[in-house]
Amino acid sequence: MNISIWWAIPALTGLIGVLMVGGGLGRLFRFKMFSGLSRFLFGGVFLSGTAVAVLAGMNLQTYARLTYERPAAEITFSQTSPQAFTATMRVPTGQGEDFGEPVIFELTGDAFRVDARFLKWKPWANVTGYDAIFRLDRLQGRFDEVNQENNAPPKAFDLSPVGTSAALDIYQLSRKNEIFKNLKAVDAIYGNGAYAPMADGAVYEVVATQSGLVPRPKNEAAREAALQWGAPTSLKTPSLGQVGE
Structure with a gap:
C-alpha cells in the first residue's frame, strides 16, 4: 500500500469526526439531546479512529524511511x-x-x-x-x-x-x-x-x-x-x- 494512503485515511476520518462533533454540539445547544449526543459520540469514535490511523501511518513512515535503500x-x-x-x-x-x-x-x-x-x-x-x-x-x-x-x-x-x-x-x-x-x-x-x-x-x-x-x-x-x-x-x-x- 502506498504510504500516502496512510495520511489520506486519517484526513478523511478526521474531517468526518470534526463535522459530526460540530453537528452534535450544535444540536445539543438547540436542546436536541438525543440526536446531538448521538452525533457527538459517533464523531468522537471517528476522531479516535483518526488518532489510531495517524499513529499507524507514522510507524509505517518511520519504518519505510529508516529501511530505505x-x-x-x-x-x-x-x-x-x-x-x-x-x-x-x-x-x-x-x-x-x-x-x-x-x-x-x-x-x-x-x-x-x-x-x-x-x-x-x-x-x-x-x-x-x-x-x-x-x-x-x-x-x-x-x-x-x-x-x-x-x-x-x-x-x-x-x-x-x-x-x-x-x-x-x-x-x-x-x-x-x-x-x-x-x-x-x-x-x-x-x-x-x-x-x-x-x-x-x-x-x-x-x-x-x-x-x-x-x-x-x-x-x-x-x-x-x-x-x-x-x-x-x-x-x-x-x-x-x-x-x-
Whole structure:
C-alpha cells in the first residue's frame, strides 16, 4: 500500500469526526439531546479512529524511511581463469532507474569488495526525508585465504570518477553548512565496505541503505555462490568439476 494512503485515511476520518462533533454540539445547544449526543459520540469514535490511523501511518513512515535503500551499482562477473574475473560495473545515472555506461575491471581473488564514503544522518533526519549520502570509493578483489591475500600483490581501482549519489562533497556539506552543524543532524561520516563471492555469470546489485552498502545477489549464479561461500565447509556441496571424483 502506498504510504500516502496512510495520511489520506486519517484526513478523511478526521474531517468526518470534526463535522459530526460540530453537528452534535450544535444540536445539543438547540436542546436536541438525543440526536446531538448521538452525533457527538459517533464523531468522537471517528476522531479516535483518526488518532489510531495517524499513529499507524507514522510507524509505517518511520519504518519505510529508516529501511530505505537505493541502487549504488550493478556488477556482472565473467571468470577468465582460476581466481580471475572480469567485473563489469554500471552505476545509476540519477535519472529514474537508468544505469550509465559499463566500466570494466579485472579482479583477482575469490570475492569482490566495494567501498564507499558515507554521511549518515541521525534517525530523526531520515524520518523527515534525508537519505544517507555516499560516494563510491574503491573496488578490489579479495582472497578467502589470508596467506594468499598477504602474498598477492595489492590491486585496487578508484571508483570516485565512476559515480556518486549526489553532486556535492560530503565533507563540505557536514563541516561548512551551519544549519546542519547547529541541528546536529549528521550522525557520522565514515568509510563502509562490503564483499561477496565472485562466480562466472554472477550478477550483484549493490544497494546503499541509510547506514552502508549491501551486495545483493541478482541471479541464480550469484545466489548459489553466496550460499556455497557462506556455508560451513562440512555443508558445502561439491562443484560440477568435483562430482564423481
